[in-house]
Amino acid sequence: MMTAQGPDLEVTVLENREILPGVHSMVFRTHGNVYADSLPGQFLQVEVSPGPFPVTRRPLTIDGLHGDDCVRVVFESVGSGTSMLAFKPVGTSLRILGPLGRGYELRPGGWLLIGGGLGAAGLGFLASRIDCRSVLLGAATSSRLLPLPGLPVLTATEDGSRGTHGLVTDLLGSVEWTAIENVAVCGPVGMMDAVIRQIPERLLGMTQVSTEARMGCGYGVCEGCSLPAAAGGYLKCCTDGPVIPAADIDWERWRGGNT
Amino acid sequence: MTSDIRSWSLWGRKFTSPVMLASGTAGFGLELLERGSLAGTAIVVSKATTLEPREGNPPPRLVETRFGLLNSVGLANPGVDAVMENILPSAAMLPCPLIVNVAGKSEREFAAVVDRLEGSSIPFGYEINVSCPNVAAGGVAFGASPETVDRIARMVREVTDRPFSVKLTPNEGSLTESARAAEEGGANAVTVSNTYLGMRIDWRTGKPLLHRSVGGYSSPAILPMTVARVFTVSSCVDIPVLASGGATCPEDILELLAAGAAMVQVGTRVMRRPDAAAELLTGIKNFLEETLS
Numbered sequence: 001m002m003t004a005q006g007p008d009l010e011v012t013v014l015e016n017r018e019i020l021p022g023v024h025s026m027v028f029r030t031h032g033n034v035y036a037d038s039l040p041g042q043f044l045q046v047e048v049s050p051g052p053f054p055v056t057r058r059p060l061t062i063d064g065l066h067g068d069d070c071v072r073v074v075f076e077s078v079g080s081g082t083s084m085l086a087f088k089p090v091g092t093s094l095r096i097l098g099p100l101g102r103g104y105e106l107r108p109g110g111w112l113l114i115g116g117g118l119g120a121a122g123l124g125f126l127a128s129r130i131d132c133r134s135v136l137l138g139a140a141t142s143s144r145l146l147p148l149p150g151l152p153v154l155t156a157t158e159d160g161s162r163g164t165h166g167l168v169t170d171l172l173g174s175v176e177w178t179a180i181e182n183v184a185v186c187g188p189v190g191m192m193d194a195v196i197r198q199i200p201e202r203l204l205g206m207t208q209v210s211t212e213a214r215m216g217c218g219y220g221v222c223e224g225c226s227l228p229a230a231a232g233g234y235l236k237c238c239t240d241g242p243v244i245p246a247a248d249i250d251w252e253r254w255r256g257g258n259t
Numbered sequence: 260m261t262s263d264i265r266s267w268s269l270w271g272r273k274f275t276s277p278v279m280l281a282s283g284t285a286g287f288g289l290e291l292l293e294r295g296s297l298a299g300t301a302i303v304v305s306k307a308t309t310l311e312p313r314e315g316n317p318p319p320r321l322v323e324t325r326f327g328l329l330n331s332v333g334l335a336n337p338g339v340d341a342v343m344e345n346i347l348p349s350a351a352m353l354p355c356p357l358i359v360n361v362a363g364k365s366e367r368e369f370a371a372v373v374d375r376l377e378g379s380s381i382p383f384g385y386e387i388n389v390s391c392p393n394v395a396a397g398g399v400a401f402g403a404s405p406e407t408v409d410r411i412a413r414m415v416r417e418v419t420d421r422p423f424s425v426k427l428t429p430n431e432g433s434l435t436e437s438a439r440a441a442e443e444g445g446a447n448a449v450t451v452s453n454t455y456l457g458m459r460i461d462w463r464t465g466k467p468l469l470h471r472s473v474g475g476y477s478s479p480a481i482l483p484m485t486v487a488r489v490f491t492v493s494s495c496v497d498i499p500v501l502a503s504g505g506a507t508c509p510e511d512i513l514e515l516l517a518a519g520a521a522m523v524q525v526g527t528r529v530m531r532r533p534d535a536a537a538e539l540l541t542g543i544k545n546f547l548e549e550t551l552s
Contacts, residue, residue: 008534047531052479052507055328055527056321080325097533214321216330217530219294221286223306223335224321233314234335253317 006044006098006219007034013092014070021143023118024086025063027072028096035071038062039103040126041210041243044071045218046085047095054081059215061122061242062099071098074121074146100218104208104243106130109181113151114195116168116187120146122210126184127151133179138168138191169194177203185246186210193255196246207246213237228253264516265547267301269499270384270422270447272356274301274522277512277543278536281503281526282307282360282386282426283332287346288353291533299537300355301522305342307362307388310372312338316393317470322459327478328527329457331469333393334362339375347381356383360426361415364396366407370414377419384421387411387446389437390428390453392475399456403432405440412444424448424501429488430456438492438500450501450524451488455481477527481505486518493519509542 015027045057058081060073077086088094104126110133113123117139127135127148135153139145142162145155154171155163164170168191183203185192192209199207216224218238226234227241228250235244267277279302285291288303297303315335322329336342342359350357359382363369369387376382389402389411401407408425415423425441427434429452438449454475459468467473482505493500499521506512512523528535 008532053326054323055478056323056530079323081323214319214323216321216328217284217533219290219533221290222284222330222530223315223332224330226315226318226320226335228317234318 006100008095008097009034010093011096013088013090013094016086016088016090018086019074020146022077023074023146024077025072025074026085026088027066027070028094030069030071030096033068035062035065035099036068038065038071038099039106040122040129041103041208042099042101043218043242044073044096044098044100045215046073047097048081048084054084056216057097057218058082058085059100059218059238061210062125063121064125064128071096074118076118097218101238101242102240102244104130104184104210107182107206110179111182111184112136112175112180114168114183114185114187115146116191117144118146119187119191119210120148123184123186124148124151130182134175136168136171136175138171138187167191167194169198172198181206183207184210189254193251196251205245205247208243209246209249210243211237211241211249264513265551267522269302269501269522272383276301276536276540277516277522278539279304279501279522279524280529280536281524282388283330284526284529287342287350288355288357289346289349291529292353294533296533297354297536298534299540302356302358302383303353304358304386304524305360306336307334307360307391308336308339308342308372308376309334309362309364310339310368310375312336312341319468319470322468322474324459326480327476329459329469329474329476330454331393331471331474333471334391339372343375343379347379350381357381358384358386358424360386360388362388362391362394362397364394366401366411367414368397369411370418373415373423374418377421382421384447385415385419385423386450387415387423387425388453390426390430392428392430392454392456392473393471399428399430402426402428402437402453403430405433405436408437409440409444412441412446416445422447424450426450426503427452429453429484429504434488434492435495438496442496442498446498448499448501448521449492449496450503451485451492452504454504455484477504479505479507479511482507482511482514486514489515489520490518509539509546512539512543513546
């Protein structure tokens with residue numbers, strides 16, 4: 001599939017807040033309305049520095065829109081690129097390419113949203129566009145739980161510091177399944193795989209997962225961000241995804257790393 | 260071969276830009292065309308095309324390092340039949356010529372792929388990729404042996420009257436000997452060169468970061484290595500040298516032209532800046548006006 005989305009824009013950092021330790025919420029003013037029609041699950045590619053390094057951009061999920069011309073991302077300062085980004089003060093000019101990729105298909109009916117750790121970024125944006133009946137959030141510890149104000153959230157932490165002591169899959173027993181017709185899952189591959197195995201079978205075809213891969217260009221040409229496809233071969237995270245029907249992924253190959 | 264860095268041509272055709280898009284980071288140019296990002300591009304070099312479809316290497320295929328990028332894509336492509344049927348007809352819309360990059364896992368496969376591509380009116384020429392670091396068969400080993408380069412070039416020459424370049428490896432063997440072999444075998448240019456073999460390891464686990472362990476390293480940091488190789492090779496062959504490796508900013512392009520390149524390819528830069536060619540050309544023109552007028 002070809003996608004010709006998203007111009008390369010010079011934007012201004014309007015806000016940079018550390019919302020959890022090492023986790024930043026950043027708002028870009030785009031000086032236009034390019035992002036007005038962007039879908040939950042789509043992403044943008046941030047050019048972290050105008051200098052030679054890092055040589056690629058950083059793909060970040062769109063976490064929400066502000067007004068007509070602002071777009072927000074949430075990211076963790078983990079590598080060289082995101083650490084540099086975390087230090088950008090308000091007023092900094094950066095280039096962002098987007099919106100890119102396929103977002104969630106916003107189907108009618110009740111939705112269950114399941115997030116693991118920072119995979120919860122973007123779920124608030126999704127919830128604002130669909131009939132969200134329940135949100136399950138899991139994280140290692142309470143300081144890794146992204147706030148999702150106003151949503152019916154159940155939480156689980158591996159260290160028991162908030163909510164159920166355990167994994168996000170331990171919350172699946174509390175779900176009112178009769179009200180659910182769609183499922184969205186976003187998190188580490190092991191967590192997503194565990195969720196997919198435990199949700200009711202009737203919902204498998206209605207489950208969309210937001211994937212992640214090391215990405216080069218972000219617009220479909222470099223073939224860097226491959227994900228094992230159920231049909232054999234590979235999908236491109238950037239243009240076939242990042243949001244992909246769960247049934248289209250070869251979970252065994254993806255989970256095992258024996259791809 | 261010395262050239263005027265202000266005039267840009269290849270194979271009898273004059274260009275208004277010295278910037279080519281290197282194989283692998285521009286697809287067949289169609290996604291960039293759809294984005295409106297081909298301004299400033301003299302020639303698109305396609306992704307590698309092989310006889311059979313190749314799904315490419317298992318992920319992870321990319322690792323960014325502090326000063327560059329390791330890739331291990333592994334020549335993922337739909338195969339020459341699908342390229343002929345589904346891609347080349349659309350490539351007629353490109354505003355610039357297309358050179359089709361050709362790879363093979365046997366010496367004969369290169370000519371076999373070119374032979375199939377001869378059925379299309381689209382290719383301006385070919386780039387024979389005897390230097391991919393990311394495949395088990397063929398790849399670097401072909402380019403490292405002047406005898407093999409000579410044989411492959413002769414086989415390609417037999418099946419086409421179109422011009423072709425041989426994309427050489429910096430990883431093994433003698434670039435100058437392989438370049439001479441390409442010229443003697445009938446090549447119309449050499450591409451100098453491909454990515455550098457590299458590897459990263461997670462020292463905590465001892466496991467490589469790329470699934471296939473090793474990959475091809477590209478970076479603005481390899482520019483001086485390309486300059487040296489272009490300088491050397493262009494003084495010992497009479498065919499044009501296409502520079503490839505490390506060009507990131509307008510001055511890099513001018514430097515590679517001054518080293519003897521006829522044209523300059525950009526790759527990794529395009530991954531970050533889809534409009535790289537137009538940005539580079541603007542800068543090049545500004546520098547030439549300021550400096551040489």
